[in-house]
Amino acid sequence: MKSTSYDIVKWPGLIRDFLLGSMGLLCIGFAIHSAVNEKLQAAGTLFTAGLLLCLFSSLARFESIKGLGIEAKMVALSEKLNEADQLLGHMRNMVGLMADTSFQIIGNLGRWDAEIPKAAMLKIVGNFHELLTSLGEPAEVIEKKLEPWHLSNERDLVYPIHGALHKFVQFQNQVLTEQAREAPQGDATIRGQSVSDLFDRNVDFLRRVDKLINSEIDEFPEGVDRLIRDSDVGTNEDLLWLRRQLEGPLEELRYYLKHKSFKDKGAWLARPYAWEIAMDFTSLSHPIAKLR
Known part of the structure; x- marks a missing residue:
């Protein structure tokens, strides 16, 4: 027809x-x-x-x-008209994409405790990428425009690791408190070390953790590995357990930093934005861990 x-x-x-x-x-x-x-x-x-x-x-x-x-150039004129039609098509796509984004913001961020669903955000970013590619933008320019999106995702992968390190130190503080309570009266040492010095050591560990999160994100995974390797917070068994708990999240972060994409998109979509790493301290040998 x-x-x-x-x-x-x-x-x-x-x-x-x-x-x-x-x-x-x-x-x-x-x-x-x-x-x-x-x-x-x-x-x-x-x-x-x-x-x-x-x-x-x-x-x-x-x-x-x-x-x-x-002198008449009909073919050249025809090509210009075709280019104009293509440009109008791109403009229509841009308007539609901006409308989708605006309605997502209005419909979600306009309410308390609301957020744009991850799947919707992923679709919007993908559409922007396709549109910029069709407009002839070089790949490096597109990646430059996507830097805020990547930075947000990297932060979302960093904060759970940061929170897990804090939980580990809180557990160690509870262990020290219990050990100090069980020590003979008048004895302010644990395994030959001052209880006060041990608490100061844990505080210093947290200070170094917070310093890491405020540094360059690219350096965060190696900084965490180095921090755990050089630390004496808890026993060697405790630190080995901590390294195993953080191995998966650190690998996921390294992958994103290198490829600017999720290693397991399905797992990322299934998690809420503010997710936490499960820390099951009951597997440790400390008596207090069995009470948690």
Whole structure:
């Protein structure tokens, strides 16, 4: 049906070209007749008019026609019109995408304790990426525009690790408190170390954790590994357990930092924005851990 309607639309143009060509040939015929009868001025005028009519009847078939001071570039004009149509299409896509984003913000962030669903955010970012690519934006320019999105995701992967480290130190403080309570009266040491010094050690560990989260995110995974490796907070068993708890989240963060994409998109979508790493201290050998 589409090709039929298109052919019908072309008929007026075909009739016009036929009439112009016929008139052109008729003028050339009269020009020859006038030349035979020695009417050279009339013959020249008729021949020029006939030539122009024939040229205009076939103008759409030529990229460039030069003659008698007339120049037409129909193909170039057609290409410009096609570019304009494509630009209008991109503009329509942009308006639709901005409308989707605006309605997501109005519908979700306009309420208390509300947020744009992860799946919707992922779709919006994907549509932006496709639109910028279709507009001819270089890949590095697109990634530059997506930096705020990547930074937000990286922070979402960092904060649970930060929270887990805090939980670990809180548990160690509880262990110290219980050990100090069970120590002989007047003895302010645990395994030869001052209880006060041990608490200061834990505070220093937390200070270094907070310093890490305020540094460059690219350095965070290695900083956490180094912090646990060099630490003496708790026993070696405790630190080995902590490293195992953080192994998966740290690997996920490293993957995103390198590829700017999620290692397991399904797992990321299934988690809430503010998620926490489960810390099951009951597997540790401390008596207090069995009470948690």
